[in-house]
Each structure stands twice: as C-alpha cells, then as structure tokens.
Amino acid sequence: MYLEALEYSDECVFHKERQREKMPGILLTCVFVFVVVAESALSPNYDRREVDGSRILFWILHAVYRLVDNLLVLQLTLLVLELRVRFHDINDVIVTTTALHSDKRLSRILLDCSRTTEEFRQPAVNQLHHAHAVLYRAAELLQRHFGFTVALQITAAYSSLLYGSYEILMLSVGSDKSHGIVLSSSILYSVVWVASHLLGAVAVVLSCSATADEAERTRVLVVRADTLRQRHAVWTNMGALLRQVTATQPLSFKAAGFLTIDRRLLMSSLCATITYLVILSQISLD
Incomplete structure (x- = not known):
C-alpha cells in the first residue's frame, strides 16, 4: 500500500511516472556494504568474545546478523528518501505554478523563483491536495511497519556508541584493566564496530529529518503563495491545499511512539556519551 501511495502521488502531480535518480541509493548501498565487510573482515582477528572452537561459527552468525540488520536499515532509509522526493515534487509544483501566475518580483522574493519564458509542463494542480494527503498516509504506513525495528536500531546504536x-x-590509554573489560584487542576494530552500528542510525535519523523538513517546507510555500493570488482558477485549487496543510499536524517520524527521530536525537546521544566517558574515565583510570 505504501508503494501504491507513492505511485498515486506521481499520477496526481505529473500524470505519469518519472525517472528517478538512482545514484544516492547506489552510493548509500555501497557505503553500507563497505562498512559491513570491513567489520566482518576484522572480527576474526581482534574480537575476544569467542573461543577457538567456535570462532568460525561465531563469525558466520555475526556476519549474517549484521547483513540482515543493515539491509533492513537500508530499506527503511531508501523508502523514507522516496517519500522526501515526492514532497519535493509537490513543492516544486507550488513554486513553479505560483511564479508563472503571479508578480515576478514578489514571487522571486517570497519563493526564490523567477518566472521563466519557457513553458512549464502544467501538472495537475487541482490534485495537489490529494497527493499531499496520500503522502501523509504513506508516512503513517511506513512508521507502522518499521516503528519497532527503528526503536531497536536506535537502542542498539546508542548502546554501541556508549560502550x-x-x-x-x-x-x-593502555590500561591494565582493559583486558578484563573490553571485548576487542584493536582500536581499529573498535572504531569500525562503532561506525557500523552508528551508520544505520545516522542514516535513518538524517533521512527522516530531511523528509520532515521537506513536508514542513510545503506548509511554508503554500502560506506564502497565498499572498500572491491573482488568477482565480489557479488559486482556487491552491486554496484547497492551503486549508488541508494548515489543518494537518506537522510530519514527524517516531520510533514506535517512544521517541521522535530528528537531529536532536543525535545531539542528545553525543552529549550523553561525553558525560558517560567523563564519569567512567574518572572511575576506571584512577
């Protein structure tokens, strides 16, 4: 149903499916694969958790678990970014349509868009409010499906960052107590291990924040475009979108209702980690 909602949004805005840019998804996939492979390659040499008899079995189980975990996170990140692209399409239609049918100077100031002499392909402006409602429904479906998974991913990433x-x-620091406390014998492996766990959480947080910002930009653009109304036919359709946007709660992504996924989550995790390190360093290194 999520994919059907995206397809319906494309039909409302552009009447037919457009070719999407695949390079960001390919780049993100390559980064995930590189980090997982690096962690799996270093694990047999520097991980102290397994005994010699179960080294191969542990490595296989660990590699499969990390692969499945990163595939789930990668899937969620790409689906959220697809949602952001649709909100960007709506915003692009609002800007170009308003610039074509309003005062050139005022539209450039308010919307940062100048009227062009080229003829735009006119989208279905009268269906923008349908596309907007469908995208909010798609975000709801996405959170319902991945909510608990995101909560576990954020928890695992936060725990990995702390430890x-x-x-x-x-x-x-080469402390004598480290052999009985830490699970690794290499700083490089520890860095890669933390990076592999944080990568998924950072990707999810930044993609959700970017999508929420793009949805909020729709609200700002519609309100500003309302001050430029001139042609009755165009602004009657924009009025329906304005009423809907102002009556809709701002889009936000939540991890199964436990916490809101935004950039503040990264900052709070960083502050908690610094506090944790300061306290434990005073205890452990004395």
Whole structure:
C-alpha cells in the first residue's frame, strides 16, 4: 500500500511516472556494504568474545546478523528518501505554478523563483491536495511497519556508541584493566564496530529529518503563495491545499511512539556519551 501511495502521488502531480535518480541509493548501498565487510573482515582477528572452537561459527552468525540488520536499515532509509522526493515534487509544483501566475518580483522574493519564458509542463494542480494527503498516509504506513525495528536500531546504536567509546578510551590509554573489560584487542576494530552500528542510525535519523523538513517546507510555500493570488482558477485549487496543510499536524517520524527521530536525537546521544566517558574515565583510570 505504501508503494501504491507513492505511485498515486506521481499520477496526481505529473500524470505519469518519472525517472528517478538512482545514484544516492547506489552510493548509500555501497557505503553500507563497505562498512559491513570491513567489520566482518576484522572480527576474526581482534574480537575476544569467542573461543577457538567456535570462532568460525561465531563469525558466520555475526556476519549474517549484521547483513540482515543493515539491509533492513537500508530499506527503511531508501523508502523514507522516496517519500522526501515526492514532497519535493509537490513543492516544486507550488513554486513553479505560483511564479508563472503571479508578480515576478514578489514571487522571486517570497519563493526564490523567477518566472521563466519557457513553458512549464502544467501538472495537475487541482490534485495537489490529494497527493499531499496520500503522502501523509504513506508516512503513517511506513512508521507502522518499521516503528519497532527503528526503536531497536536506535537502542542498539546508542548502546554501541556508549560502550564502543569506552572501549576505545581504555585501549588508547593502555590500561591494565582493559583486558578484563573490553571485548576487542584493536582500536581499529573498535572504531569500525562503532561506525557500523552508528551508520544505520545516522542514516535513518538524517533521512527522516530531511523528509520532515521537506513536508514542513510545503506548509511554508503554500502560506506564502497565498499572498500572491491573482488568477482565480489557479488559486482556487491552491486554496484547497492551503486549508488541508494548515489543518494537518506537522510530519514527524517516531520510533514506535517512544521517541521522535530528528537531529536532536543525535545531539542528545553525543552529549550523553561525553558525560558517560567523563564519569567512567574518572572511575576506571584512577
């Protein structure tokens, strides 16, 4: 139903499916694969958790788990970015249509768009409010499907950041207590281990924040475009979108209702990690 909602949004805005840019998805996939392969390659040499008899079995289980986990996170990230692209399409239609049918100077100031002499392909402006409602429904379906998964991913990434930072600190200072506390014998492996866990959380947080910002930009553009109304036919359709946007709650992504996924989550995690390291370093290194 999520994919059907995206397809319907494309039909409302452009009447037919457009070719999407695939390079960001390919680049993101390559980054995920590189980090997982690096962690799996370093694990047999520097991980202390397994005994010799179960080294191969542990490595296989660990590699499969990390692969499945990163595939789920990658899928969620790409689906959220697809949602952002649709909101961007709506915003592009609002800007170009308003610039064509309003005062040139005022539209350039308010919308940062100048009227062009080229003829735009006119989208279905009268269906923008349908596309907007469908995209909000798609975001709801996405959160319902991945909500608990995101909560577990954020929890795992936060725990990895806390412990991994402490592990790196203990290995870097060469403390005698590190052998009985840390699970790794290499700072490089610890860094890669933390990076592989944080990559998914950072990708999810930034993609959700970018999508929420693009949805909020729709609200801002519609309100500004309302001050430029001139042609009755165009602004009657824009009025329906304006009423809907102002009556709709701002889009936000939540992890199963436990927390809101935005950039503030990254900052709070960083502050908590620094506090954690300061306290434990005073205890462990005395």
